[in-house]
Amino acid sequence: MTDHALRKLRQDPRLAELAAFPFDFDLSRAAHGHVEPVRLASGGPIEVVAGSGSGGTYFGCADGSVLYADSEGGAGIIGSSADEALEVVIGLPCWFDCVNLSPHDGEQAVLARVAELEAELREDDDGFYAAREELRTALGLPARSPFDLVTLLHTALLRTEPDFLLLNEEEGGAYRLLDQHPRPPLWEPVLARGRADLALLRAGDRTAWDAVVGDAVRRRLALRAAQFDRADGDLDLLRHLLRRETESSMTDELRLAAVLVGRHGDVTDLPLLHEVRETDFDTHCGLSEIPEPGSDAAELTRWAEELDDMMFGTDPADEGLATWTDLALDQGLTELARVALIRELDEIFLDRSILRRPGDPARLDTSRLGRLACALERAGDLPQSLRAQRLYAALQDTAWDRISELRDQARLERTCGHLPQAVRTLASTRALLADPGDDSLRHWSRTNFGRFIAEEHYALTGALADAGLPEEARALLALADAILGELSGNAATGARKLAEETSERVGDLTGLS
Structure with missing residues (x-):
């Protein structure tokens, strides 16, 4: 990946002028930035390289890739390097209209569409071809065919996610993709490791069995793979996975393993299923509907099939997104x-x-x-x-639920360093305590609900003190103490230690001020 051509543009005003017109890659627009503050969701750095007449922006990314963002909320990678992006921009000056072309469309169809678009450009500027040849030669760019350039653009666009998702800095919303090319569903890359491990288990390598079933993440993935690729010969490995999944207590995958074992209808598995159920309180509750010992095969199969139909199934596309995002995070x-x-x-x-x-x-x-x-x-x-x-x-509908979530909101604001916003959020919780508008808070002061409210007040007081804001810390400490004074029983006892520690921190700060 290089930026040789970009450096030449920056050094030669004549070439920079050609790039700006008719190819709409204008280095002078870099000084104006994008139409709004933006950032990559991944946190990687981006630098404005050039702009277009329509208000779009070319960004250089840390790995050399060039990301183009239009002025209407679309963004996509158009080259793995600045040179590659310039090949596309100069070789396909109509590239904006080519983003949905694919090499799968066939060379003949791609060339016909590009010729149609370039004919429109030629009507507006009869010197277009001469300008392209001059600029491409001066920059040392190869003369690729339009089909090769569309292939290059298509490959680049498909790299946009996940690493180059562009966000509006202020609101946090994501830019849409520039193209409409299909992408693999999330479950495919997430499940790939599980499918490979399921194949290892089926091969019967005992070393592989120990490695897979002894790793909580690999075990979960193997069970999910078995959910969508069921085989009559899997019963022994499913029993083994079921026994080991109890190490994670009551997970969805434990229930899945029980269902997959139960669907085989072997009543000799009932003692195992009950042993698993009695692992701990959570598994007892989560697997409470397992047929009792002495049940027949039909009853065992019926239980497993009904639960399977209700919670699992055989199509990964039907599985909730939370399953795949959780498993993605588990794998890093x-x-x-x-x-x-x-x-x-x-x-x-x-x-x-x-x-x-x-x-x-x-x-x-x-x-x-x-x-x-x-x-x-x-x-x-x-x-x-x-x-x-x-x-x-x-x-949230009720005062209780609203306060619960506002407390979590204040915690996140505090963690993010947004201390004034956290102070305002906790003020909202106190306003609801004073005037809830419903009867959901009748017993708030005698439960851990009240304790948690007080503790977040003290936590934020400590953050204000650490930030060198003594007046704000003292004011919030007084409000926290007032909430503590309303608590009774275990709620008050639980919050008192943090109250004392926070009071001491604020006192130390006061002594230094």
């Missing part, structure tokens, strides 16, 4: 998970009606937002987690 495929989670969050922001309950469309099921906030925090993306959490808190 963080950027793949992040893209999927941000896209889902954007979808909700654009259309909250998708949260409507199927049986009660007047009400919203906001649990998806809570899951997104947790998953994005797990992915290390606190700004996106906070974005989800703020909407989640705003959509």
Whole structure:
């Protein structure tokens, strides 16, 4: 990957002028930046390289790739290097209209479409071909055919996600892809390791068995692979996976393993299933419907099939996104998970009606937002987690639920260093305590609910003190102490140690001021 051609453009005003017109790669527009503040979701650096007359921007990325963002919220990689991007821009000056072309369309169809687009350009500028030849030669770029350039562009565009997802800096929303080319569904790369491990287990290598079943993540993935690729000869390995999955307690994969074993209808597996069920309290509750010892094969099979139909199935496309994002994060495929989670969050922001309950469309099921906030925090993306959490808190129906989520919102704001916003959020929780508007808070002061509210007040007080804001810390400490004074029983006892530690920290700060 090189930027030889870009350096030549920067050194030669005549070449830079040719690049700006008719090829709309204008170095002078770099000084103006993009139409809005943007950043990569992955956190990687980007630098404005050039601009286009339509308000679009060419960004250079850390690995040398060039990302183009238009002024209407679309973005995509157009070259793995500046030189490659310039090959596309100069060789396909109509490249904006070629983003949905693919080498799979066939060479003849691609060449016909490019010829049609270039005929339109030639009508506007009869010196277009001469300018292209002069610029391409001066920059040392190869004279590739339009079909090869479309192939180059197509390959580059497919690299946009997951590493180069562009976000609006202020609102956090993601830019749409420039093209409409199909991408592999998330489950394919996530499940690849599980499929490979399932093949190892089926091969009967005992060393491989120990390595797979002894690793919690590989075990989960192998079970998911077995869910979608079922074989009559899998019963022994499924029994082994089931026994070992108890090490993780009550997981979806433990229930899946029990179902896959049960579907074989072998009543000699009932003692094993009951042993698994009694692993701990959670497994007892989660597998409480397993048929009792002495049941016949038909009853065992019926239980397994009904649970399978309700919770699992054989098509990975039917599995909820949370399954695949969780498994992606388990494997360290963080950027793949992040893209999927941000896209889902954007979808909700654009259309909250998708949260409507199927049986009660007047009400919203906001649990998806809570899951997104947790998953994005797990992915290390606190700004996106906070974005989800703020909407989640705003959509709660009862004072109890609103305060619970506002408290989490304040925690995220504090963790992100947004201390003034966290102070305002906690002020909202106190306002709801004073005037809840419903009876959901009747016992708040006698439960851990009240303790957690007080503890977040003390945690934020400590953060204010650490930030060198003594007046703000003292003011919030007084409010935290007032909440503590309303608590009773174990709630008050649980919060008192943190209260004392925080008071001491603020006192030390006061002594220094």
